[in-house]
Amino acid sequence: MAHLFDANLVRLLCSCGLMKPITGIYFCRHCVKLRCSNCVSHELDMRYCPNCLENMPAPEARLKKNRCGNCFDCPSCGQSLSTRLSIQSPDPEQPSRSIQRKLYFLSCSGCRWTSRDVNIPDQTVATGGWPEQEPPNKERILSLLEHYRAVALRDKMDRERKKQAAARVKKSPASFLRSGDAGADKLSSVSSSLASAKKSLAAINTYAHKGDTPLTSQLTPAEASEEVEGLPDDIFTEPVVLAQVCSVEQRLRSPEQQPSQSSSLYPLHKHMLVKRSLRCRHCEHNLSKPEYNPSSIKFKIQLGAYYHVPDVRLVRPVPLSVGQEARVELSLCNPTPHLMPLALLPFLPHLTTAHIDAGVTASSPGPRFIEVPTESCLPELCTSVTLPQGQLLLAPRDDTAEYGDADAHNSFKDDPQVVTWRRANKVGVTVCVTPEAVTDALYIGFLLRYDYTNNMISASSGLSSVGPVSLGPSADLSSLGSGPPSGPSSLTPSVESRTVTLNVPVIIKLGAVSASASESTA
Amino acid sequence: MAKQLDPSVCNVTVAAGATVCLEGDFIGEITIGARTVVHPKARIIAEAGPIIIGEGNLIEEQAQIINRRPEGSDDSIQRTLNIGHNNVFEVDCLVEAESIGDNNVFEAKSRVGRGVTVSRGCVVGSLCTLTCPQVLAENSVVYGSDHLRRHQHERPVVQALQLEFLNKVLPNFHYLVKPKKKSAPAAAVPSS
Numbered sequence A: 001m002a003h004l005f006d007a008n009l010v011r012l013l014c015s016c017g018l019m020k021p022i023t024g025i026y027f028c029r030h031c032v033k034l035r036c037s038n039c040v041s042h043e044l045d046m047r048y049c050p051n052c053l054e055n056m057p058a059p060e061a062r063l064k065k066n067r068c069g070n071c072f073d074c075p076s077c078g079q080s081l082s083t084r085l086s087i088q089s090p091d092p093e094q095p096s097r098s099i100q101r102k103l104y105f106l107s108c109s110g111c112r113w114t115s116r117d118v119n120i121p122d123q124t125v126a127t128g129g130w131p132e133q134e135p136p137n138k139e140r141i142l143s144l145l146e147h148y149r150a151v152a153l154r155d156k157m158d159r160e161r162k163k164q165a166a167a168r169v170k171k172s173p174a175s176f177l178r179s180g181d182a183g184a185d186k187l188s189s190v191s192s193s194l195a196s197a198k199k200s201l202a203a204i205n206t207y208a209h210k211g212d213t214p215l216t217s218q219l220t221p222a223e224a225s226e227e228v229e230g231l232p233d234d235i236f237t238e239p240v241v242l243a244q245v246c247s248v249e250q251r252l253r254s255p256e257q258q259p260s261q262s263s264s265l266y267p268l269h270k271h272m273l274v275k276r277s278l279r280c281r282h283c284e285h286n287l288s289k290p291e292y293n294p295s296s297i298k299f300k301i302q303l304g305a306y307y308h309v310p311d312v313r314l315v316r317p318v319p320l321s322v323g324q325e326a327r328v329e330l331s332l333c334n335p336t337p338h339l340m341p342l343a344l345l346p347f348l349p350h351l352t353t354a355h356i357d358a359g360v361t362a363s364s365p366g367p368r369f370i371e372v373p374t375e376s377c378l379p380e381l382c383t384s385v386t387l388p389q390g391q392l393l394l395a396p397r398d399d400t401a402e403y404g405d406a407d408a409h410n411s412f413k414d415d416p417q418v419v420t421w422r423r424a425n426k427v428g429v430t431v432c433v434t435p436e437a438v439t440d441a442l443y444i445g446f447l448l449r450y451d452y453t454n455n456m457i458s459a460s461s462g463l464s465s466v467g468p469v470s471l472g473p474s475a476d477l478s479s480l481g482s483g484p485p486s487g488p489s490s491l492t493p494s495v496e497s498r499t500v501t502l503n504v505p506v507i508i509k510l511g512a513v514s515a516s517a518s519e520s521t522a
Numbered sequence B: 001m002a003k004q005l006d007p008s009v010c011n012v013t014v015a016a017g018a019t020v021c022l023e024g025d026f027i028g029e030i031t032i033g034a035r036t037v038v039h040p041k042a043r044i045i046a047e048a049g050p051i052i053i054g055e056g057n058l059i060e061e062q063a064q065i066i067n068r069r070p071e072g073s074d075d076s077i078q079r080t081l082n083i084g085h086n087n088v089f090e091v092d093c094l095v096e097a098e099s100i101g102d103n104n105v106f107e108a109k110s111r112v113g114r115g116v117t118v119s120r121g122c123v124v125g126s127l128c129t130l131t132c133p134q135v136l137a138e139n140s141v142v143y144g145s146d147h148l149r150r151h152q153h154e155r156p157v158v159q160a161l162q163l164e165f166l167n168k169v170l171p172n173f174h175y176l177v178k179p180k181k182k183s184a185p186a187a188a189v190p191s192s
């Protein structure tokens, strides 16, 4: 059963040329194209702490190094630390402490690290108040930051001064010309040029004052030395106790401190997470936008391909051997509430990739480059694949179907050569594959051509001027383009329904091919 | 009316104050100390010799404590598995250790094989497996999928409240193994 849910077996070819499972693909309803994480722009909506689910505005997050102030991770194993309560009973030896006190300490449920292990005193309040470690290089880093901020400021002023000077050179001949023409203006123009000269002089003075002198005096340059601190004397005599030495992961978890002994591990502030929204780079519409509330896992907009593209799944894995025809059964599922005519066409990679390139250059003005990584290279596809011929209809998704009678599918006049079974909005089809060579993983590819009914709010109808488009290799299925009568939702006046024919390349990984038929049966 | 353990299979000696549910699997010579709680579906199998369990131990559901004979060894050699006080055997752990001290925790689904000597205050984390013969140093913790080890300063706290609660609750819903009366012989416990 695992193959049914292994999303990586069946992958779709995104419009950018990357292969992704349907769960990793978005469908832009405005461009009517597939988009994936590679070809959308990612926008940061908010930062929040995954433990206390509090959101943090950007400036505060920058100050706190994108970490939560109240939640901690275990420095030993990385799990979240929980606050534990211990009740300190009255101590007969210390008469000053005669009442019960609540004391809090941090404890890890994974590796049982506690803040008491490193002698952090228990706190009397449940949250906050934990001592912070000063980074050892804090002073130096702060002075460096200050220095380079000053350098940046000086550079900026230099640039401005040059700009001003250039502007003055351009302006001054004109002003002199003008002053020669009209004597009355002469005095005023001279005074104005004097004033500007004075201003620039003053400006130069201020640069010299602010920028040059204090900069050099503030920063003490780093000194390189050949002398390296020697190893401690006992390094060769004392046995190493691994339980007391930090692992590399533990050291790098706190880059400021890099503790070498596990006795100096300090609780780590928890990293913030972000909620991000995705935007189509071509039409700038949102493809995914989460709700703002950190504790909500819902989306305001979620245009996952899962809701718009028929879901193709491998029904069961088949044994493959060279030269022997195998019948691969696929299931196709219609996720939309519209009737969906559908056909499987041969996939010709060179035609599709050419189309992808053309599409990207045509519809992306400006610097919106979409890089196609080298990993997008299509795998070698099996050439001898017999796809089911002709067109089949996928029933609309109906949530009540599973409670109704099972005979509803009689209304479809299915060609038994094409459709092997039909259940609600799913059909099964068989693809015949004849492997040609021994390989670890055999891939087949086909073009899923289907009619997609797009419902758009008519307010944005200007954008959705997408007629029936015919992409990819032209086929004999011209009847597909006309599409079925629009769904019932087209009756409402505010919604505009359009049907377009889409071609989605699907690549399926079938598994290993054994040497020959006789071997596999033996 | 009350069910009895099969005296031909096991001989369970329970100290007063222990809560040992009758539904558990008991095989061989087993001694259970005071304040120890054994859940209904725990398995305690003393195949290669007696198992002596101390006081205040908590043996949870499906925990297995087995004194197993090494394969192909002589049947006549007896080996006693001593378990100290205040240990916790969490759900579905399998313990075949050589000996166990005090205040140890065997977390859920942990496995401790033969030849492992568990000293005091040790924690074997969830799904951690110890198979090689070794001595777990005091207060050591084995945790995580990589079986990392660390040394903790304090021993795990005693589950006193939990034991007290189970002592109160379990008798209401389960038959218990009763402490033997000193006068009565082992095989003829009167069914009161």
Ligand SMILES: [Zn+2]
Pocket (backbone or CB within 6 Å): A014, A015, A016, A017, A018, A034, A035, A036, A037, A038, A039, A040
């Ligand atoms: Zn893409």
Ligand SMILES: [Zn+2]
Pocket (backbone or CB within 6 Å): A049, A050, A051, A052, A053, A054, A068, A069, A070, A071, A270
């Ligand atoms: Zn937090």
Ligand SMILES: [Zn+2]
Pocket (backbone or CB within 6 Å): A074, A075, A076, A077, A078, A079, A108, A109, A110, A111, A112, A113
């Ligand atoms: Zn931890």
Ligand SMILES: [Zn+2]
Pocket (backbone or CB within 6 Å): A028, A029, A030, A031, A032, A280, A281, A282, A283, A284, A285
């Ligand atoms: Zn778009």
